[in-house]
Amino acid sequence: MPRYGKLLGFLIGALLCRPSPLLGAVIGLLIGHAFDRGWFSGERDDPYRELGLTSDATAAEIDLAYRRLMSQFHPDKVARAAPEARRQAERRASQINAAYDRIQRRRRR
Numbered sequence: 001m002p003r004y005g006k007l008l009g010f011l012i013g014a015l016l017c018r019p020s021p022l023l024g025a026v027i028g029l030l031i032g033h034a035f036d037r038g039w040f041s042g043e044r045d046d047p048y049r050e051l052g053l054t055s056d057a058t059a060a061e062i063d064l065a066y067r068r069l070m071s072q073f074h075p076d077k078v079a080r081a082a083p084e085a086r087r088q089a090e091r092r093a094s095q096i097n098a099a100y101d102r103i104q105r106r107r108r109r
Contacts, residue, residue, distance in 0.1 A: 005032035047106075050099035059107070066100045 006029055013028020014021040034040060048055050051065040071077070073096060078089040 003036040005035035008032055009035070045099075047099035047102040050095055051103070062100070062103055066096065069096045 009028035009030070009032025010025045011028070013031070014025035017024020017027070046055075048057065051062065051069060053061060053065055057065075070093065073089045073092040075086065075090045075093055078086050081089070
């Protein structure tokens with residue numbers, strides 16, 4: 001999907017900043033870049049990165065990474081560990097589950 005934030009930001013910044021159109025264009029370009037990168041969107045983290053994958057991973061690779069990480073951080077695996085280690089494992093397992101769910105939702109669209 002093409003993103004035009006930088007171009008639009010450059011043009012609008014240059015047009016709105018009459019005394020110094022170059023400065024306005026640069027500021028607009030930076031703001032457009034931030035929009036293109038998704039800095040202002042609600043979802044900042046990359047679910048693929050949570051699983052140690054790239055966005056071009058296959059469904060089999062995603063499932064394998066999910067199973068590998070869940071076997072490592074599943075709360076039942078660390079049931080006899082120290083309370084802090086259990087809490088960290090539970091937190092990590094919930095992050096892994098959330099990332100896997102987000103990937104599955106994105107792929108269904």
